[in-house]
Amino acid sequence: MTVLGSPVCDARELAAQVTDPEMPMLTLADLGVLREVKVEGDRVRVVITPTYSGCPALATMRDDLVRVLTTAGYAAVDVVVALAPAWSSDWITERGRAALQAHGLSAPGPAPRRTGPVVLDLGPTRRDVACPRCGSGEVVLASEFGPTACTALYRCRACAEPFQHVKEI
Amino acid sequence: MSGSVTGDDAHWAFGTSFVDPLAGVDTTLPDGVDGGELAAYCLMLGDDALVASHRLAEWCSNAPDLEEDVALANIALDLLGQARLLLARAAAADPGAVPPLPAGSPVPGEDALAFFRDADDYRCVRLVEPENGDFGETVARLLCFATWRLALLARLVDSRDPVLAAIAAKGVKEVAYHRDHAARWVVTLARGTAESRRRVRAGLRAVWPHRAELARTHPVEARLARAGVAVDPADVVAEVDGVLAQVLRAADLDDLGPCAAGPVLDGPGGRDGRHTPDLAALLAEMQVVARAHPAGRW
Numbered sequence: 001m002t003v004l005g006s007p008v009c010d011a012r013e014l015a016a017q018v019t020d021p022e023m024p025m026l027t028l029a030d031l032g033v034l035r036e037v038k039v040e041g042d043r044v045r046v047v048i049t050p051t052y053s054g055c056p057a058l059a060t061m062r063d064d065l066v067r068v069l070t071t072a073g074y075a076a077v078d079v080v081v082a083l084a085p086a087w088s089s090d091w092i093t094e095r096g097r098a099a100l101q102a103h104g105l106s107a108p109g110p111a112p113r114r115t116g117p118v119v120l121d122l123g124p125t126r127r128d129v130a131c132p133r134c135g136s137g138e139v140v141l142a143s144e145f146g147p148t149a150c151t152a153l154y155r156c157r158a159c160a161e162p163f164q165h166v167k168e169i
Numbered sequence: 170m171s172g173s174v175t176g177d178d179a180h181w182a183f184g185t186s187f188v189d190p191l192a193g194v195d196t197t198l199p200d201g202v203d204g205g206e207l208a209a210y211c212l213m214l215g216d217d218a219l220v221a222s223h224r225l226a227e228w229c230s231n232a233p234d235l236e237e238d239v240a241l242a243n244i245a246l247d248l249l250g251q252a253r254l255l256l257a258r259a260a261a262a263d264p265g266a267v268p269p270l271p272a273g274s275p276v277p278g279e280d281a282l283a284f285f286r287d288a289d290d291y292r293c294v295r296l297v298e299p300e301n302g303d304f305g306e307t308v309a310r311l312l313c314f315a316t317w318r319l320a321l322l323a324r325l326v327d328s329r330d331p332v333l334a335a336i337a338a339k340g341v342k343e344v345a346y347h348r349d350h351a352a353r354w355v356v357t358l359a360r361g362t363a364e365s366r367r368r369v370r371a372g373l374r375a376v377w378p379h380r381a382e383l384a385r386t387h388p389v390e391a392r393l394a395r396a397g398v399a400v401d402p403a404d405v406v407a408e409v410d411g412v413l414a415q416v417l418r419a420a421d422l423d424d425l426g427p428c429a430a431g432p433v434l435d436g437p438g439g440r441d442g443r444h445t446p447d448l449a450a451l452l453a454e455m456q457v458v459a460r461a462h463p464a465g466r467w
Binding site: 056080081082084085086117146 | 249342352415
């Protein structure tokens with residue numbers, strides 16, 4: 001199969017459109033886990049980074065990238081992992097934040113900037129969170145840990161709906 | 170290491186084939202660092218995370234409420250991810266540390282280290298081994314463990330081994346959530362009912378004697394710390410005590426600490442492969458299926 005157009009552009013575009021298996025409203029590019037796409041002839045090397053150390057979605061991302069790019073005609077697809085710099089929720093793009101909101105998830109605020117010892121926080125995590133469904137700021141944290149590694153659980157006092165908030169890291 | 174993870178077409182929810190968590194990561198040893206020593210150090214931190222993760226996962230469906238089921242499972246998952254990276258780093262640094270398996274076995278190094286080592290070969294601290302006890306004891310243990318691990322990881326980000334530094338930089342973000350979660354529960358239980366206060370207090374007293382081991386420096390840690398690769402646990406004692414004192418003050422449990430670290434541990438400890446009987450029981454359950462099928466593909 002011949003790869004049409006500019007192969008570099010194609011590969012990058014194709015890889016960027018692969019979606020996150022747990023939050024399929026986000027592409028890997030919007031989530032900020034797609035770090036590099038490099039084409040040499042009919043070979044592609046894709047660099048991704050895990051959101052959390054134990055993120056179980058990484059294997060599926062790998063499989064999806066390989067499938068999409070081999071289907072497009074690339075002879076060999078290498079998906080490799082970059083651990084540094086560590087993923088930050090700040091890397092979620094504006095388009096990604098809008099997509100989260102549109103699907104009932106609240107987007108993360110700015111990630112904490114840390115150097116040296118991490119200060120103990122005994123109070124509820126202070127966040128500027130609004131209900132993604134009704135927009136009310138009257139929300140209450142139900143759990144700092146949600147159904148996926150990267151989310152916390154909130155409940156809206158106004159419309160009574162629970163929702164996920166993508167955590168700041 | 171080829172560094173390649175070209176996958177198969179299996180398309181289960183999370184994939185069914187193994188993925189090398191260090192695929193493509195440059196695992197060359199830093200100058201002057203012995204692979205065997207680096208592997209031994211990675212096993213210490215990796216085994217801590219693996220065993221703590223297994224115990225926390227035992228809470229899934231048994232926690233006081235659904236949110237806590239999810240929380241403890243999430244923390245277990247973060248620690249399991251850290252364990253995978255550290256065990257894979259150990260296998261890359263010293264292939265000789267990986268238990269031999271039958272020819273043709275598809276089991277990668279990290280899994281061989283997790284499932285085919287006996288308790289004597291584990292290098293975790295004893296703090297993470299005991300059965301969970303009640304929820305009060307679990308949050309007490311998690312507070313102690315996460316406070317100490319966070320202090321270690323926060324320094325390990327400057328390790329001369331770039332792989333360890335990267336694992337630590339990810340881990341700091343995760344364990345900061347774990348520590349604060351446990352600390353809030355300790356305060357909540359201590360300031361709750363007489364019964365919750367009694368239980369968290371008993372939990373803290375049960376885990377307290379293990380604090381002495383956390384402050385001990387193993388010769389491997391000392392040598393690698395001098396080489397700029399590891400963190401000497403003795404260097405984090407003051408910070409850990411300070412954080413624990415803050416939590417105890419907020420919980421109105423000052424009489425338990427901060428420096429009442431319990432008896433000094435004499436003789437070999439978990440870092441030397443001397444463990445509580447609970448570890449062998451935990452491993453028997455964790456390893457039984459993998460050991461029954463050493464050539465199995467999952």
